[in-house]
Amino acid sequence: MEVSRHWRLNKQRYSLVGEVCPHCEHKLFPPRDICPDCGEDARDLFEFSGKGSVYSFTTVSQAPAGFEESVPYTVAIVQLDEGPLVTAQLTDLGDKPVEIGTPVEMVTRKLRSDGDQGMLIYGYKFRPAFAA
Amino acid sequence: MTEAGLLKPIRDVGIVGYGAYIPRYRLPASEVARIWKDPAGVGPPGEKAVAGLDEDVITMSIEAARNAMSRATIDASSIRAVWVGSESHPYAVKPTSTVVAEAIGAVPNTQAADWEFACKAGTEAMQAAIGFVGSGMADYALSIGMDTAQGRPGDALEYTAGAGGAAFLLGPVEESLASIEVSYSFTTDTPDFFRRANEKYPVHGERFTGEPAYFKHISMAAEKIMSSTNSSPEDFSYAIFHQPNVKFPQRVAKSLGFTADQIKDGMLVSRIGNTYAGSAMVGLTAVLDVADPGERILLVSYGSGAGSDAFILTTTDQLPQRRNLALDTESYIKRRTEIDYATYARYRGKLVTK
Numbered sequence: 001m002e003v004s005r006h007w008r009l010n011k012q013r014y015s016l017v018g019e020v021c022p023h024c025e026h027k028l029f030p031p032r033d034i035c036p037d038c039g040e041d042a043r044d045l046f047e048f049s050g051k052g053s054v055y056s057f058t059t060v061s062q063a064p065a066g067f068e069e070s071v072p073y074t075v076a077i078v079q080l081d082e083g084p085l086v087t088a089q090l091t092d093l094g095d096k097p098v099e100i101g102t103p104v105e106m107v108t109r110k111l112r113s114d115g116d117q118g119m120l121i122y123g124y125k126f127r128p129a130f131a132a
Numbered sequence: 133m134t135e136a137g138l139l140k141p142i143r144d145v146g147i148v149g150y151g152a153y154i155p156r157y158r159l160p161a162s163e164v165a166r167i168w169k170d171p172a173g174v175g176p177p178g179e180k181a182v183a184g185l186d187e188d189v190i191t192m193s194i195e196a197a198r199n200a201m202s203r204a205t206i207d208a209s210s211i212r213a214v215w216v217g218s219e220s221h222p223y224a225v226k227p228t229s230t231v232v233a234e235a236i237g238a239v240p241n242t243q244a245a246d247w248e249f250a251c252k253a254g255t256e257a258m259q260a261a262i263g264f265v266g267s268g269m270a271d272y273a274l275s276i277g278m279d280t281a282q283g284r285p286g287d288a289l290e291y292t293a294g295a296g297g298a299a300f301l302l303g304p305v306e307e308s309l310a311s312i313e314v315s316y317s318f319t320t321d322t323p324d325f326f327r328r329a330n331e332k333y334p335v336h337g338e339r340f341t342g343e344p345a346y347f348k349h350i351s352m353a354a355e356k357i358m359s360s361t362n363s364s365p366e367d368f369s370y371a372i373f374h375q376p377n378v379k380f381p382q383r384v385a386k387s388l389g390f391t392a393d394q395i396k397d398g399m400l401v402s403r404i405g406n407t408y409a410g411s412a413m414v415g416l417t418a419v420l421d422v423a424d425p426g427e428r429i430l431l432v433s434y435g436s437g438a439g440s441d442a443f444i445l446t447t448t449d450q451l452p453q454r455r456n457l458a459l460d461t462e463s464y465i466k467r468r469t470e471i472d473y474a475t476y477a478r479y480r481g482k483l484v485t486k
C-alpha cells in the first residue's frame with residue numbers, strides 16, 4: 001500500500017509546486033532543495049503558472065502497468081515558461097497533431113488507478129493551450 | 133423577519149468568483165439514435181459533452197474551481213468550505229472535495245464535503261454556503277455542481293446525459309460579481325428518478341417525469357420567490373431553469389411568464405447535454421459571462437426526489453472586469469471534438485476489457 005507516498009507528493013502533483021532559489025531566482029521543478037545553477041540551498045516554494053511549450057514528444061503504444069487503458073497516448077517534455085523541463089502526458093489533443101513548440105497548459109487529470117479497488121491517482125498533464 | 137420559508141442571511145452574500153468546466157468531446161444525439169435504432173432515426177436535436185478517459189468529477193471540479201479562484205482574486209487559504217454536489221463522485225467513500233481543496237490550496241483550515249440531491253446537489257451546496265458566509269462563520273465558501281451524467285445504454289436518458297458543471301465561490305457582497313438578494317428551497321418526497329446504491333445507472337418513472345416532479349417543483353419555487361419579493365418576470369433580465377432536455381425549461385419558463393429571450397443565454401442543453409448537478413449552475417456562468425452590471429437574474433434548479441432551489445441575483449459593477457480573468461463558458465463549448473458511439477463507449481467505460 002503506497003497511500004502515504006501519494007499523500008506526500010500531492011502538492012507537487014496537483015498544482016505544479018516547485019521551488020525558487022532565493023540566491024539567483026532559478027526555478028526548480030521537481031523540488032530538490034539545492035539550486036542546480038548556483039549550488040546554494042533552495043527551499044522556498046514556488047507555484048508555476050502551468051504555461052509552457054512542447055520541447056519534445058513521443059507516442060506510447062506499449063503502456064506500463066496501470067496505463068493500459070489509455071493507449072495510445074503522447075508523452076512530452078514540456079518547457080515551462082519559467083524555465084524547467086517537465087515530463088508529462090499530453091491530453092485533450094483532439095484532431096490537431098502535436099508539434100515541437102505547441103503552446104500547452106497544465107491541467108490536473110486522472111493518471112491511473114491502482115486496480116479496480118485501489119486509489120485513483122491524480123496529477124498534472126498538459127493540454128494544447130486555449131486560443132486567446 | 134422575512135416571509136415564511138424565504139432564506140435571507142444576517143450578512144449580505146454574493147458570488148465572488150465563478151468558473152465553468154465542459155470537456156471537449158461531443159456525442160451528437162443522432163449517433164445515439166443510429167445505434168439504438170430510434171424509430172424516427174434522428175433522436176432529439178443537439179449533442180452532449182462527454183468527458184475524456186482521464187476526466188471525472190474530481191478533475192472537472194478542480195478546473196472549474198481554479199477558474200472561480202482566478203476571478204475571485206483571493207487567497208485560497210481563506211476558504212472555509214469546499215463542497216461538491218454530484219451524482220457521479222468517483223469514490224463511493226472518500227470525498228471528492230478533499231482532492232479539490234488540496235489542488236486549489238484551500239487545505240488544511242477548511243471544511244470539505246460531498247453533497248447529494250440528484251440534479252440539485254450543487255445548488256443545495258450554494259444554499260449552505262450562503263448560510264456559512266452569511267452567518268459570519270466564514271468569509272468564503274466554495275460550492276460546486278459537477279457531473280459525468282449516467283444513462284443506461286439505449287435509455288432515453290442517454291441522448292442528453294452530459295458532462296460539465298460550475299463552481300461558485302461565495303463571499304461578502306462588497307467583493308461580489310453578483311449579489312444574492314434572497315433564496316428559497318421547495319422540497320417534497322416525490323420518487324420520480326433514482327439510483328440505488330451500487331447500481332451504475334438511474335431508473336426513472338416514465339420517459340421523462342414531468343408534471344408532479346419537474347414542473348411542480350420549479351413552478352412552486354419560482355412563484356414563491358417572486359411573490360415574496362413583489363417581483364414579476366419583467367423584473368428579470370435573465371432566467372435559468374434546470375435543463376433535462378430542451379422542451380422542459382422552455383415550457384416552464386413560458387408558463388411562469390418568461391420570454392424566450394430571457395432564457396436563451398443560460399440554455400446550454402442542446403450544446404452540452406443535461407449535466408445533472410451542473411446543469412442550472414453552468415447556465416448561470418454563461419449568463420454572468422454576458423450580463424451587464426445591475427441586471428437581475430432568477431436561477432431555479434431541480435433535483436429528483438424532489439426539490440428546487442431558487443435564487444434571485446443582481447450583477448455588480450465588478451463583473452465586467454473580473455470575468456475576463458478566466459475562460460468563459462462559450463470558449464469551452466466551442467472547443468469541440470465530435471466522437472462516434474464506439475469512442476463514447478470507450479471513454480465512458482461501457483466496454484469491459486477484463
Ligand SMILES: [Zn+2]
Pocket residue numbers: 021022023024025026035036037038039040042
Ligand atoms: Zn541559485
